[in-house]
Amino acid sequence: MTRAATARAATAGDAAAREASALTVTDLTVTLPHPGGRVRVLDGVSFDVPPATTVGLIGESGSGKSMTAGALMGLLPEGATTTGGVVWRGTDLLTADAAHLRRVRGRQIAMVFQDPLAALNPTQRIGRQVGEIPRRDGLSRAEVRRRVIDLLDRAGIPEPERRMRAYPHEFSGGLRQRAVIAMALSGNPSLLLADEPTTALDVTVQARILALLRSVQRAEGLSMLLVSHDLRVVSHVAERVVVMYAGRVAEQGPAREVLRRPAHPYTRALVASVPAVRTRTALADPLPGAPATPAARPSGCPFHPRCPLARERCRTEVPAPRAVADGRRSACHFAEEVLGS
Amino acid sequence: MIRMVVKRLLIGVFVMWGAASLIFLIVRAAPGDPASVLLGPDADREQIRQLHATLGLDRPLHEQYVTYLGDVLRLDFGESHRLGRPAMDAVLERFPATLELTLTATTVAVVAGLLLGLLAGARPGGRTDRVVSAVTIALQSFPTFWVGIMGVLLFALTLRLLPSSGVGTPQHMVLPALTMALPFIAIVARLARSSVTETMREPYVVTARSKGLTEPQILLGHALRNSLVPVVTIVGLQMGALLGGAVIVENVFAWPGLGSLVVDAVANRDYAVVQGVTLLIAGAVTVLNLVADLLCAQLDPRIRMEAAA
Numbered sequence: 001m002t003r004a005a006t007a008r009a010a011t012a013g014d015a016a017a018r019e020a021s022a023l024t025v026t027d028l029t030v031t032l033p034h035p036g037g038r039v040r041v042l043d044g045v046s047f048d049v050p051p052a053t054t055v056g057l058i059g060e061s062g063s064g065k066s067m068t069a070g071a072l073m074g075l076l077p078e079g080a081t082t083t084g085g086v087v088w089r090g091t092d093l094l095t096a097d098a099a100h101l102r103r104v105r106g107r108q109i110a111m112v113f114q115d116p117l118a119a120l121n122p123t124q125r126i127g128r129q130v131g132e133i134p135r136r137d138g139l140s141r142a143e144v145r146r147r148v149i150d151l152l153d154r155a156g157i158p159e160p161e162r163r164m165r166a167y168p169h170e171f172s173g174g175l176r177q178r179a180v181i182a183m184a185l186s187g188n189p190s191l192l193l194a195d196e197p198t199t200a201l202d203v204t205v206q207a208r209i210l211a212l213l214r215s216v217q218r219a220e221g222l223s224m225l226l227v228s229h230d231l232r233v234v235s236h237v238a239e240r241v242v243v244m245y246a247g248r249v250a251e252q253g254p255a256r257e258v259l260r261r262p263a264h265p266y267t268r269a270l271v272a273s274v275p276a277v278r279t280r281t282a283l284a285d286p287l288p289g290a291p292a293t294p295a296a297r298p299s300g301c302p303f304h305p306r307c308p309l310a311r312e313r314c315r316t317e318v319p320a321p322r323a324v325a326d327g328r329r330s331a332c333h334f335a336e337e338v339l340g341s
Numbered sequence: 342m343i344r345m346v347v348k349r350l351l352i353g354v355f356v357m358w359g360a361a362s363l364i365f366l367i368v369r370a371a372p373g374d375p376a377s378v379l380l381g382p383d384a385d386r387e388q389i390r391q392l393h394a395t396l397g398l399d400r401p402l403h404e405q406y407v408t409y410l411g412d413v414l415r416l417d418f419g420e421s422h423r424l425g426r427p428a429m430d431a432v433l434e435r436f437p438a439t440l441e442l443t444l445t446a447t448t449v450a451v452v453a454g455l456l457l458g459l460l461a462g463a464r465p466g467g468r469t470d471r472v473v474s475a476v477t478i479a480l481q482s483f484p485t486f487w488v489g490i491m492g493v494l495l496f497a498l499t500l501r502l503l504p505s506s507g508v509g510t511p512q513h514m515v516l517p518a519l520t521m522a523l524p525f526i527a528i529v530a531r532l533a534r535s536s537v538t539e540t541m542r543e544p545y546v547v548t549a550r551s552k553g554l555t556e557p558q559i560l561l562g563h564a565l566r567n568s569l570v571p572v573v574t575i576v577g578l579q580m581g582a583l584l585g586g587a588v589i590v591e592n593v594f595a596w597p598g599l600g601s602l603v604v605d606a607v608a609n610r611d612y613a614v615v616q617g618v619t620l621l622i623a624g625a626v627t628v629l630n631l632v633a634d635l636l637c638a639q640l641d642p643r644i645r646m647e648a649a650a
Binding site: 073075101102103104105106107110111113115118119120121122123124132133136167169170180183186187 | 642
């Protein structure tokens, strides 16, 4: 039996627990101190991450997608206040005590970070960092070692016995991200929060890391929240997408349908801005204007200054997210019109 | 790594040469004359001239300089005419006392400074941080001689808990070592605090939090080692300064180390002893800085890699 197969067999027992594991985010609002008053960087964000499903969280920089991932884990910058609900296995993580959060972190919900070089401790060997959770859980040295080798192997790091002795700066970018993924898997989590996991990598490496994340997610039946600004990344991996704009959810639904037939003008513009590689028809259609920031959020629908469909109502009335089709929600007053066109 | 050590030792040789040359010039440029000190106020011109000839002080400066450097290269550091024995013998005899004092003060400063710095840096802006910051500013603001005298007044003369001066028992060490250590504690604490605070903002600390570690586990397991590099560098430099600065403390407490020896030697224009002390301290500083750099490389593998390149 291969190592990966052993690991799958070992984790099969947790399948039942994972089945019940869904993350429910309700009306998540985060404010940060800002000159001239607090700013709502997240404003009423709601979405689910169903069991064994990959959800893509997409938006331009400043849309609040990384902030969302941090808020779920209680890892926000100092001075942030959070309201709403993040329910995980029957407990609201926003009101849970520190000890409960520590049991969840790493062991139930684990993070994969954007910049693997910064996310790894430069003075510790890879093996020590990947083996930290097992070691603190009281496994013996030999057990920790076996576990680290298995984790590195599952993350596709060749020669794990040798590589576990290396320091982060001795790894390539791709290997580092694999080490970060191995570290994320070290506590047998049910949910991975991957915050721009391929952004800091070369394009050729990006594809391999994405393939790794997808295969790990499927093999172990994990849920995954994949935060990315890159529509192509999300479309390759995610079953559902949540599109964010200026700290709010613009639209969400099954990935394939949302990207093929958007129900929000912002999603449509986002899809149009992605250059098609195979065709030579036209340059991508870049989004006009600059993204709205939560600090200077326009009135009404925050997207209205850049929206080709904007009308008077969009300037004055904040569109509430509503169901527009099976499993799909959109925060556009004219979602049906967008869907139909 | 070996290349780095060799390179640093070569630089050290240049530093020692510079120190030797400077002190050679300074003692000779300073007013006063060893011969008139040795012979006393009643000596006549002829006697002084003869002594100058015996000591070689009548020769041109550059000749004296070349002879001096040649002697030093052969590890001959000259004769102390006042003490009537080889200068380096007298210097090395006093060195252990100074070293003992400096090492004790450094140990106290590193332990106390790191502890205070960690406590303060764990929660920047918290109550501990504010108290530590006030204490360290106070410690750094008091001049050493004043602290020493106040220590003697309070603990030796008023409370009669500790001896005011001299050597012999561990109690004799307390006041001089603490006097030396207090400003040093402040330096280490402030540096450790800012270093820890900075490290705690690193992304890998967020990683550690995402792994479910407690704050003390993060502080000791991830932040401490990474914060130590600047502290080690400063401790190395500061120990050199302590060796040199021991003069004041040793004189306040009549501590029989290099400090009192060199003050005496300067007063009596004992060139060989002044030069010997200077060379020894310059050598010690060179070695200390090298040790500090090696320690830093041990703490951070990235420095190791740079040193190898």
